[in-house]
Amino acid sequence: MKKELLLGAEAIALGALDGGISGVYAYPGTPSTEITEYIQKNSHQRKEPVRSAWSANEKTAYEAALGMSYAGKRSLVCMKHVGLNVAADAFINSAITGVNGGLVVAVADDPSMHSSQNEQDSRVYGKFAMLPVFEPASQQELYDATREAFDLSESIRLPVLLRLTTRLAHSRAGVEKREVRQQNRLNAIHAPERFVLMPHNARRQYNHLLGIQNKLEAYSEQSWLNRLIPGTGSTGVLAFGIAFNYVMEVRQAYGMEFPILKIGCYPMPRKAIEDLFSRCETVLVAEEGYPVYEELLRGYFGGKNIRGRLDGALPRAGELNADSVARALGIAPKELMPVPDIVANRPPALCKGCGHRDLYEALNTVMSTCSDRHVFSDIGCYTLGALPPFNSISTCVDMGASITMAKGAADAGLRPAVAVIGDSTFTHSGMTGLLDAVNNQAPITVIIADNDTTAMTGGQSSSATGSKLHAICRGIGVDEEHIRTIIPLKSQLEENIAILREEIAWDGVSVVLAYRECIEAAARKKRNRKGTP
Amino acid sequence: MQINIILAGVGGQGILSIAAVIDHAALRGGLTFRQAEVHGMSQRGGAVQSHLRISDTEIYSDLIAGGTADLILSVEPLEALRYLPWLAPHGRVVTATEPLVNMAAYPAMDEILAELDRTNRPVLINAAELARQIGNTRVSNMVMLGAASPFIGIASEEIESSIERLFQAKGADIVAMNIRAFRKGEEVSQTQA
Numbered sequence: 001m002k003k004e005l006l007l008g009a010e011a012i013a014l015g016a017l018d019g020g021i022s023g024v025y026a027y028p029g030t031p032s033t034e035i036t037e038y039i040q041k042n043s044h045q046r047k048e049p050v051r052s053a054w055s056a057n058e059k060t061a062y063e064a065a066l067g068m069s070y071a072g073k074r075s076l077v078c079m080k081h082v083g084l085n086v087a088a089d090a091f092i093n094s095a096i097t098g099v100n101g102g103l104v105v106a107v108a109d110d111p112s113m114h115s116s117q118n119e120q121d122s123r124v125y126g127k128f129a130m131l132p133v134f135e136p137a138s139q140q141e142l143y144d145a146t147r148e149a150f151d152l153s154e155s156i157r158l159p160v161l162l163r164l165t166t167r168l169a170h171s172r173a174g175v176e177k178r179e180v181r182q183q184n185r186l187n188a189i190h191a192p193e194r195f196v197l198m199p200h201n202a203r204r205q206y207n208h209l210l211g212i213q214n215k216l217e218a219y220s221e222q223s224w225l226n227r228l229i230p231g232t233g234s235t236g237v238l239a240f241g242i243a244f245n246y247v248m249e250v251r252q253a254y255g256m257e258f259p260i261l262k263i264g265c266y267p268m269p270r271k272a273i274e275d276l277f278s279r280c281e282t283v284l285v286a287e288e289g290y291p292v293y294e295e296l297l298r299g300y301f302g303g304k305n306i307r308g309r310l311d312g313a314l315p316r317a318g319e320l321n322a323d324s325v326a327r328a329l330g331i332a333p334k335e336l337m338p339v340p341d342i343v344a345n346r347p348p349a350l351c352k353g354c355g356h357r358d359l360y361e362a363l364n365t366v367m368s369t370c371s372d373r374h375v376f377s378d379i380g381c382y383t384l385g386a387l388p389p390f391n392s393i394s395t396c397v398d399m400g401a402s403i404t405m406a407k408g409a410a411d412a413g414l415r416p417a418v419a420v421i422g423d424s425t426f427t428h429s430g431m432t433g434l435l436d437a438v439n440n441q442a443p444i445t446v447i448i449a450d451n452d453t454t455a456m457t458g459g460q461s462s463s464a465t466g467s468k469l470h471a472i473c474r475g476i477g478v479d480e481e482h483i484r485t486i487i488p489l490k491s492q493l494e495e496n497i498a499i500l501r502e503e504i505a506w507d508g509v510s511v512v513l514a515y516r517e518c519i520e521a522a523a524r525k526k527r528n529r530k531g532t533p
Numbered sequence: 534m535q536i537n538i539i540l541a542g543v544g545g546q547g548i549l550s551i552a553a554v555i556d557h558a559a560l561r562g563g564l565t566f567r568q569a570e571v572h573g574m575s576q577r578g579g580a581v582q583s584h585l586r587i588s589d590t591e592i593y594s595d596l597i598a599g600g601t602a603d604l605i606l607s608v609e610p611l612e613a614l615r616y617l618p619w620l621a622p623h624g625r626v627v628t629a630t631e632p633l634v635n636m637a638a639y640p641a642m643d644e645i646l647a648e649l650d651r652t653n654r655p656v657l658i659n660a661a662e663l664a665r666q667i668g669n670t671r672v673s674n675m676v677m678l679g680a681a682s683p684f685i686g687i688a689s690e691e692i693e694s695s696i697e698r699l700f701q702a703k704g705a706d707i708v709a710m711n712i713r714a715f716r717k718g719e720e721v722s723q724t725q726a
Contacts, residue, residue, distance in 0.1 A: 005560055030572055114571065171569035171595035172552075174560055242595075249594035322598040334600045337617040340648040344638035346543065346611075348579035384577065388637070458572075 003174030006038075008164055011139040011175050012078075012106050013038035015146030020181035022073035022101075023051035025061035027428060028457035029080030030115040031169040032108035036078050037460070048183045054454075056463040057399070057428040058083035062090040062105070069103040069159075070195060072187025074150050081109040081120050086399065086429065088125065091159070095129040096205045097195050098157040101184050102150035106162045108169045111288050112319040117379075117398065119317065121289030126161045126266060130209055132216050133161045133266040134225060135241035139173040141264065145225060147178070152219070156212065165288050167319060168242050217267045225264030226272060231257045235329070236280035238263065238273065240293060242320075243286035249322040254331060268293060277301055284308060284328055288320050350384045355516030358488035359449055360385045360392040362496040363420075366504060367392075372414055378402035378430070380422035381455045381518075393420060400429030407433065407442045416504040417444040424454040427463035431472060434509070438477040443507045445500075448473075449488075451518040459521045466515060473511045482510035489516065535588040536686045537597045539616045541607035543633050544581045547674035548608060550699075552583050554678060558687050558695040559587045569595040578635050580612055587686065606681040608660065608674055609633045610645050617652070626652045627681045627722065629660035629673065656680060656725045663717050672714035679718025683726055689719060 006014060013035045016024065026036040036052065043050035051068075055061035058079040065077035079087060084107050091105065107125075110116040126133035132152060136145040142164065149160040193201055220226055229248075237260045239247040244262045251258065261276045263269070277283060277297075285294040285308035294308040307313035313328040314320065327333055350357050359382070367373045377383055377393035378401065385392040395405060402419035410417035421430045426448050437444055450469055454460040464472055473483050484503055486496045496514075503510040538555070542548040552568050559566040570583040584597045599618050605626045607613035613628035620626065626649060632642060649655045658680045664673035675696065682689050693712055700708045 003560060005556055034572070167569055167595050170572050171567055172556060173567050174565070245593040245595065249598065252591075252593065253598065321596045322594050326598075336599045337620055337652075339617055340614050342640035342644050342648065343611060343614050344636060344640070346578075346580040346636050348544065348577040349635060351577060381577070456577075 006175045008139050008168040009034035010038040011142040012146045015143040016076045018180045019147040019150045020183045021076050022183050023068050024076045025055050025065045026078040027058045028460045029083050031166045032078050032080045033457045058087040062087035069099040069101045072101045073184045074102040078106045092129045094159050095131050102153035103159040104149045109165045122163045123292050135163045135264045137244045139175050143175050220265045220269040223265040226269050229260040231259035233258050234281040236276050237284045240287035246322045246325040250326045353519050355488040356382045359514045360390045365497050366500045376402040376406040376419045378421040378425045382449045403430050403433035406444045407437045410442045410444050419446045423450040423465045424462040435476050437509050445504050445510045447512045450515045453518050453521040455518040485513045488514045537602045538585040538604045539602045540583040541612040542609050546608045551678045554695045558691045567592050567595045604684045627656040630657050631661045667713050675711045675714035676718035679715035680722035
């Protein structure tokens with residue numbers, strides 16, 4: 001059969017489409033964005049419609065997916081690892097209510113923090129929620145496992161977490177398609193005893209979740225995602241998810257024959273693991289992300305010689321690779337050509353001609369006259385204003401935090417207290433913080449850098465831009481006179497400086513909407529109009 | 534047969550288009566391949582790279598191990614040097630020579646050339662200049678693909694037909710220009726091979 005050339009993220013998308021989803025819900029976040037983008041580009045070719053617009057944030061996405069599932073249809077919800085923090089409330093509770101139509105939660109973790117604030121491990125959330133987790137090791141496995149995750153979800157009536165990491169999400173390989181499954185019919189079941197989490201229901205449902213755990217483990221024992229690669233010798237390897245690829249690479253490259261137990265389905269298959277441990281003197285635990293299962297196994301097998309990220313055999317932080325695994329298996333490092341000293345870093349930068357450049361130029365001029373030059377920022381392209389030559393911002397912690405941190409700092413007495421946030425991030429989780437600021441009459445200035453798109457992740461649609469942002473701020477209660485609009489252009493610099501000065505001097509909540517379309521998005525639109533891709 | 538290639542450049546220089554052409558040629562040739570690429574924040578003017586592996590047997594790792602790249606194909610000279618720890622002793626560096634200076638500490642060109650010279654018979658290509666002669670600097674990535682083609686292990690005809698397929702939606706003129714760029718790169722490269 002003809003293979004399709006797909007990124008790992010796209011393999012999930014195709015698996016979900018062919019597995020009969022009726023909708024995908026997501027907020028863009030590297031390395032998960034391409035799952036939803038693929039579905040948006042390809043769902044219109046399907047016989048039955050698939051709903052696929054972006055959500056305001058991961059929590060709203062998760063809850064919408066849950067609603068679709070309660071109505072009997074299959075739904076996919078996608079996010080990056082830190083997005084699961086935002087959706088965590090809904091995620092954990094959905095394990096208690098369970099689902100109706102299949103619900104798969106695809107979460108892409110970013111070890112090595114290529115494009116993220118931390119490298120948290122979503123398998124911890126899977127364990128926390130006591131839900132089954134799939135962690136495929138190849139693009140083909142991602143396609144097949146996504147389909148199977150929907151079947152499993154429906155048969156055990158629980159959401160299934162599909163975890164992958166950057167390297168698999170953003171690597172391309174040939175994937176073989178299987179037959180297309182039809183969508184479920186609408187079937188909204190009325191089961192308040194499951195879906196209404198009042199304490200008496202929740203307690204019963206929680207007991208049900210606890211009771212079903214052996215069944216989940218039994219499923220793992222026979223899953224094709226967990227399998228033994230037989231071998232010889234006193235050392236064995238327990239390889240989780242993508243770590244399996246690096247371990248196999250080393251085995252092949254050095255002609256080694258150690259046995260490997262590959263794990264791609266959790267909870268862990270206890271019998272298979274006990275079997276490996278009973279046969280080997282030493283076991284290397286290779287997992288990408290946190291040493292989640294190494295820690296657990298050290299608890300189970302205390303005296304056994306377990307190697308891994310906790311004892312330094314593998315590095316504690318960052319992605320794994322064949323070189324780090326080879327070292328952990330006792331292979332002396334090769335002598336490599338060094339990077340010449342003249343090679344300096346080439347960090348990412350704001351695009352030439354980007355409106356954020358003109359915004360920061362104006363803001364820097366205004367802030368340079370302030371005794372406390374402190375600007376709270378948020379997550380998006382404008383975060384690059386932290387780097388030279390701008391050095392404009394002082395913080396970036398999580399989505400929406402700029403406004404609430406500025407409020408807290410204002411409460412502490414910081415003047416001026418200035419926040420910079422993007423249009424998409426504002427709707428993701430900035431709006432509620434603005435309401436807090438208004439209710440507390442906090443003396444803060446919020447600059448919404450509205451570039452009409454979610455630019456950093458590649459230009460997805462934003463939930464509110466332009467006049468809609470203005471209306472939201474007014475609705476939240478910001479004084480109309482202190483919602484100002486500026487156009488960040490060189491030619492407007494003096495005027496923009498004046499407006500920022502006025503609003504920063506105002507002793508209350510003010511919002512400055514800095515509106516200028518992303519130049520990349522504008523160029524893309526122009527190309528599309530011309531009809532040349 | 535197994536070929537490990539590191540594609541290097543700066544965000545926006547079109548290395549993913551080069552990768553796509555090679556991927557499709559490999560896929561049609563029934564070869565196994567894996568191609569890992571960089572997305573997101575680092576794309577905006579930062580250093581970007583793609584690990585591309587082609588084989589007639591199973592490939593496990595998406596990443597190339599240190600010291601095992603047969604080829605570093607770079608569309609920017611400084612970026613070629615960034616990935617030297619991956620280069621195999623027999624490996625070759627094929628790089629464009631026009632610098633992209635978007636950083637404060639960009640080294641002098643003669644220093645870069647001296648470092649490139651330490652590698653095994655580097656192939657240096659004035660890609661932008663050749664592309665300009667062909668008609669558009671935007672095809673300089675196809676010039677570089679052509680320059681690398683003697684080292685990729687896939688017949689040039691296969692690669693040309695991939696270029697044709699990938700660019701056909703943009704019209705016959707664009708296809709022809711990209712093929713000309715590819716051939717020009719290949720021709721210049723052979724004089725240095």
